[in-house]
Amino acid sequence: MQDVLLDVQNLVVHFRVYGGYLKVLDGVTLQVRRQERVGLVGETGCGKTTTMKTIMGILPKPPGVVRGGRILFKGRDVLSMRPQELEHLRRSGISMIFQDPTAALNPVFTVGEQLEDAIRYALGRRDHASVREVALSALQSVALPDPPRILESYPVQLSGGMRQRVCIALALAYPKELLIADEPGTSLDVTIQDQILRLIHRLAEERKMAVILISHSLGVIREWTERVYVMYAGTIVEEAKTGELFARPLHPYTGALMRCVPKLTGTGIAEGIPGRIPDYFDPPAGCRFHPRCPHCMDICRQRKPQLFPVDENHRVACFLFGRNSRG
Amino acid sequence: MNFSRYLLRRLGYSVFVLLGLSVVVFIIARLVPGDPARAALGPRATQEAVEALRAKLHLDKPIYVQYFFWLRSVFQGDFGESLYTRRPVIEDIREFLPATLELALFAGLFMAVFGLLLGVLSARYANTWVDNVIRVLAYLGIATPAFVVAIILILLFGMYYEVFPTIGRLSPGISAPPRLTGLLTLDSLLSGNWIALVDALKHLFLPALSLSLGGLFQEARITRASMLENARRDFVAAARAYGIPERVVIAKYLFKPSIIPTVSILGLDFASLIGNAFLVELLFNWPGISRYGINVMLRKDIEAIVAVVMVLGVVFTVVNILVDLVVAYLDPRIRLVERGE
Ligand SMILES: Nc1ncnc2c1ncn2[C@@H]1O[C@H](COP(=O)(O)OP(=O)(O)OP(=O)(O)O)[C@@H](O)[C@H]1O
Ligand SMILES: [Mg+2]
Numbered sequence: 001m002q003d004v005l006l007d008v009q010n011l012v013v014h015f016r017v018y019g020g021y022l023k024v025l026d027g028v029t030l031q032v033r034r035q036e037r038v039g040l041v042g043e044t045g046c047g048k049t050t051t052m053k054t055i056m057g058i059l060p061k062p063p064g065v066v067r068g069g070r071i072l073f074k075g076r077d078v079l080s081m082r083p084q085e086l087e088h089l090r091r092s093g094i095s096m097i098f099q100d101p102t103a104a105l106n107p108v109f110t111v112g113e114q115l116e117d118a119i120r121y122a123l124g125r126r127d128h129a130s131v132r133e134v135a136l137s138a139l140q141s142v143a144l145p146d147p148p149r150i151l152e153s154y155p156v157q158l159s160g161g162m163r164q165r166v167c168i169a170l171a172l173a174y175p176k177e178l179l180i181a182d183e184p185g186t187s188l189d190v191t192i193q194d195q196i197l198r199l200i201h202r203l204a205e206e207r208k209m210a211v212i213l214i215s216h217s218l219g220v221i222r223e224w225t226e227r228v229y230v231m232y233a234g235t236i237v238e239e240a241k242t243g244e245l246f247a248r249p250l251h252p253y254t255g256a257l258m259r260c261v262p263k264l265t266g267t268g269i270a271e272g273i274p275g276r277i278p279d280y281f282d283p284p285a286g287c288r289f290h291p292r293c294p295h296c297m298d299i300c301r302q303r304k305p306q307l308f309p310v311d312e313n314h315r316v317a318c319f320l321f322g323r324n325s326r327g
Numbered sequence: 328m329n330f331s332r333y334l335l336r337r338l339g340y341s342v343f344v345l346l347g348l349s350v351v352v353f354i355i356a357r358l359v360p361g362d363p364a365r366a367a368l369g370p371r372a373t374q375e376a377v378e379a380l381r382a383k384l385h386l387d388k389p390i391y392v393q394y395f396f397w398l399r400s401v402f403q404g405d406f407g408e409s410l411y412t413r414r415p416v417i418e419d420i421r422e423f424l425p426a427t428l429e430l431a432l433f434a435g436l437f438m439a440v441f442g443l444l445l446g447v448l449s450a451r452y453a454n455t456w457v458d459n460v461i462r463v464l465a466y467l468g469i470a471t472p473a474f475v476v477a478i479i480l481i482l483l484f485g486m487y488y489e490v491f492p493t494i495g496r497l498s499p500g501i502s503a504p505p506r507l508t509g510l511l512t513l514d515s516l517l518s519g520n521w522i523a524l525v526d527a528l529k530h531l532f533l534p535a536l537s538l539s540l541g542g543l544f545q546e547a548r549i550t551r552a553s554m555l556e557n558a559r560r561d562f563v564a565a566a567r568a569y570g571i572p573e574r575v576v577i578a579k580y581l582f583k584p585s586i587i588p589t590v591s592i593l594g595l596d597f598a599s600l601i602g603n604a605f606l607v608e609l610l611f612n613w614p615g616i617s618r619y620g621i622n623v624m625l626r627k628d629i630e631a632i633v634a635v636v637m638v639l640g641v642v643f644t645v646v647n648i649l650v651d652l653v654v655a656y657l658d659p660r661i662r663l664v665e666r667g668e
Contacts (some may be wrong), residue, residue, distance in 0.1 A: 058564040083573055091570035098568075103561040107660055108584045117579075118569035154659040170569055 005178055006032040006055070006094075007208050011069035013047075013234075015280075016062055022256055022280040024050055026234040026288065027069070029307060032178060037204065037211045038223040041257070042231030049099055052180045056096055057086045073178075091122040095171040097200075099182040099214075100209065102161040105155040111166050112151030115139075115173060122174050138173040139166070142199060161192045166262065168196070172203055176288045178210045179203075181283075186216070197224055221244055230254045233288040234280070236307060240314040250316040252293050287319070295320055333662075335590035337651065341644045345637070349401075352636045356629045357386075363629045367410035376463050384630075397633070406637075407630030409623070416634040419619060424638060425509025426496060427601055427608070432510075433535035435597040438542040442593070443586065445543075446550025451577070453555060462546065468544035474606035477537035481610060484533060491533050492526075494612045501526050534611040538604055542596035546589050554585040587658050594650025598643040 013025035015075055024047050040048055047062050053059045055071055057078060071078040073093055081089065094236065098104035106114055115135045116128075125131050132151075139147035142165040155163055164185055171179065185193030197213075204211045215221050221228055228245050230238040230253065236287040238251040249255045262273060284291050291299040297319060364380040365372070378387075385393045400407065406416040449461045468535075485493035496511055497503055504514040504523050512531070515523035557563060558581060566580040567573070604617040616635060621630035649667045 053564060056568050058567045060559045060564065087570055087572060090555060090568055096565075098561050098565055098566045104565040106562040106566065106580050106584065108587075108658055109580070110659075114566075114580075117571055117575065119568075121575070122570045154663065156660050156663055167565075170565070173569075175585060177512075 003033045004031050005034050005036075005074060006030075006212075007070075007072040008051070008055065009070045009072075011051065011054060011071065013050055013059065014065045014067050016065060017281070020281060021065070021314070023283055024234050024280050025054070026283070027304075028234065029236055030229050030239070032210050032212060033212050034096040034177070035208050036227065037201075037213065037225045039225030040212060040214045040217060040231060041216070041221050041228060042218070043257075046231045047234040048231060049182055050234075051216070052096060052182060052212070055180070056090060056094055057081070058096075067156075087121075091174070093176065094178045094180065096180040097167050097171045097182060097184050100187065101160070101167040102155065102187075104167055105163060107155055109154075110151065111153055111155065111158075115151070115166075115170055118170055119173050123138050134173065138169040141172070141203065142166075142169045144169070160188050161196075164188060164192075164196055165199075168199065168203075172207070175304040176209055177208055178212070180214075182214045183216065184213075200248045218246075230257070231238040233283065235288055235304075235317065237289065237318065238314075238316045239307065248312060248314070250314070250321060251289075251318050252295055252320070254291050287317075333655070334648070334652070337648050341648065345640055345644060348640045349398070349633070349637055350394065352633050353397060354390065356632045357390060357393070359566050359627060359629075361627055362386075363410060363627050366627050377521060390657055401637075406634040409631045410628045411623075411626055411631075416631045419631065420616065420634060420638055421509070423616040423619040424613055426572050426613060427604055427617055428532055428642075429510040429512060430531065430538065430604060430608075430613060430615060431597065431600045433531045434539035434542075434600055435593070436474055437535055437539035438546055438596060442543045442546025443537075443550055443589065445547035446589065447554065447582070449547060449551040450554035450558070453551070458551075463550075465544035465548050468540045469548075471540070472606075473603070474610060476540050477534065477610045480533045480537055490529075492530050493533060496527060496530050496613065497523065498526050498530075510589055534613055535605050538600055538607050542593070542600070545596060546593055549592055550586060550589045553588050554581060557585050584656065587654060590650065590654055590657065594646055594653075597650075599645040602639050 008028060008030045011025050011028040012023075015022040015024055028047070028051050030038070030040075030051075040051075042048055050064070054064070054066060055073075055078065059066070066079060069079075069315055073089060076085075078089065105111070112132075112135060115138060116131050119125070119134045119138070120131050123131075123134065125134075135151060136147045137201075144150050144162060144165050146273070150162070150166065156168075158166065161269065164187075168184070178202070184200060185196035188196070197220065200211065200213075203209070209227075213221070213225055225242050228242050229236050229242060230245075230251065232251075232253045238245065238249070238254050240248075245254065246258070249258055284301075286302050287293070287300045287305050290296045293300065299319050303319075305319050307315045307317045308321060309315045310321055362377070364377045364384065364386060368377055368380060381387050385396050388396075397407070404417065406420070408414065409416050409419060412419060433619075445461050445465075449458045450456050481493045484491045492498060502520075503511065503522055504518040504520045505512050507517055511527040512524060515521070515527060520629075563576060563581050564585075566576045571580070602617065604613075604615060605621050607613070608615040608618040616638065620632075620635040620639070623635060
């Protein structure tokens with residue numbers, strides 16, 4: 001496909017821990033086209049953030065280890081990039097809004113220091129005045145009041161909502177082609193979360209960016225994305241156009257997700273599904289969902305199902321569907 | 328920044344701590360068995376002479392009255408007279424304190440510079456041979472008392488490899504610079520006496536090194552741990568994600584938050600150096616306040632004991648306030664919480 005921007009194939013990522021490895025990502029596959037808004041949904045701990053950090057080359061190593069797979073951005077292999085190429089990729093290609101704005105801002109530098117550094121190195125500008133100008137307009141574009149004062153502030157002096165906006169300004173201070181938004185606004189109340197999502201949507205439209213939106217909330221995914229990946233325990237279990245997925249969820253996990261009504265606050269989509277996400281130290285063989293699956297068959301315990309197209313816009317990794325059982 | 332109010336509060340608090348310290352030391356110095364007046368005058372002095380001295384020192388009055396007299400003269404800058412040298416104690420302190428301060432300053436410098444350097448190296452090359460060598464050295468350095476290091480260094484340099492002198496602050500035959508601050512390096516610098524400067528630096532090297540090793544490796548370990556911990560934090564990943572070059576991520580965004588715990592511990596280590604320098608001063612024949620302090624304690628020179636402890640208390644307090652200021656400068660969270668924001 002010509003317009004594929006990001007192509008992730010069979011990504012395997014482990015974390016080294018005392019006495020062995022956490023086998024977290026077990027063959028993650030996903031694509032993003034230019035200007036597309038893609039959703040990624042799955043319960044807490046399923047590896048969403050890990051996947052995104054690996055894509056940006058910022059997985060902490062140690063303990064992270066990339067064991068296999070390929071990440072192509074505009075056809076170029078991210079995993080084998082040299083440090084300068086990676087820096088270039090992050091300056092003009094991909095950007096990320098981190099899940100927890102408080103943790104993503106350096107506590108001992110002012111917002112201005114962090115924002116101006118990002119701009120200075122990305123644009124290669126040395127003169128302070130023009131860098132500051134870009135910084136101020138970045139803060140304006142995320143609708144922050146009184147940008148000059150915000151530049152002087154330390155993160156502790158800002159409210160949660162303001163920190164979230166600062167993080168967006170940091171991620172989008174200069175043009176990018178793909179924005180990864182990791183549960184933006186989850187830590188804030190619902191109205192502010194909605195404003196944040198609107199803001200991201202508007203910026204993506206204006207700048208013709210593709211977006212990967214990560215969320216626990218099916219409501220958010222349904223409202224803001226065109227295509228969805230459902231993730232379970234480090235694997236993609238289903239992929240479809242958003243409307244199609246909500247009309248016809250195929251994977252037993254997706255069905256369970258939809259049946260349990262998401263709460264307004266909190267992260268509790270797992271509450272309605274019996275069982276817990278598996279232990280990554282010793283994950284279940286075969287399909288990782290099988291211990292919790294009401295339709296579990298013999299083959300599910302032995303072999304790992306691959307993503308299989310049930311029609312043009314819908315793929316599912318489950319032995320209940322079609323010829324998947326053979327291959 | 329409303330530093331001045333913070334500083335004022337710290338100072339007020341310190342005055343209370345120092346007053347408390349003075350009460351405790353004052354009482355302990357007088358509870359030590361034996362009559363200081365008799366000890367000072369010797370066994371052959373007449374009973375009348377001893378009584379006269381006791382009266383002069385107010386030792387015949389209740390202890391709180393003695394304390395009151397003492398406090399009043401301290402506020403007039405008078406710490407009393409040494410029972411031995413028969414000189415005002417304050418003169419002894421003026422003579423011996425600068426030598427120790429200079430020694431401690433250099434030891435502190437070693438701790439800060441090499442502690443941070445080794446810590447950063449250790450974190451940067453974590454779990455490689457570089458890190459392993461530094462960690463083994465650190466265990467040795469922390470476990471070996473300063474005086475043992477001093478003895479080894481004296482043997483090594485004093486006897487086999489005579490590049491660094493091992494006795495005193497200046498070589499015989501080198502004229503000392505005029506006394507301005509009492510710190511030989513500073514005085515010789517101010518008076519442009521380069522020969523004395525180099526000689527004083529050479530004399531400082533070994534004692535400062537032996538005094539600093541324990542703290543130095545402590546700083547290295549803390550720096551390493553804190554850098555490795557912060558390296559996993561999102562703000563470091565975020566700095567990379569925003570396209571900031573790796574060297575800036577490490578040297579700025581990782582380094583600054585990581586050295587805050589090191590600086591706090593460095594302050595404590597530095598302050599305790601001054602009191603703990605006794606054996607090192609003895610071994611290097613260093614005319615410092617630690618050595619003086621032990622001598623006056625052995626002689627029950629009560630006025631001098633109290634004065635030395637109080638001076639060390641003041642130094643400790645001042646260093647701690649300075650360290651708090653540096654930490655507050657590095658860490659806006661502390662600074663801003665102090666202001667109640
Ligand atoms: N640095 C790390 N060291 C060890 N394990 C890690 C590390 N980072 C992540 N993990 C493990 O990887 C798994 C996936 O984590 P990840 O943060 O990617 O999940 P997530 O889908 O983003 O969850 P959430 O919705 O809560 O953000 C978790 O079980 C976590 O414990
Ligand atoms: Mg996450």
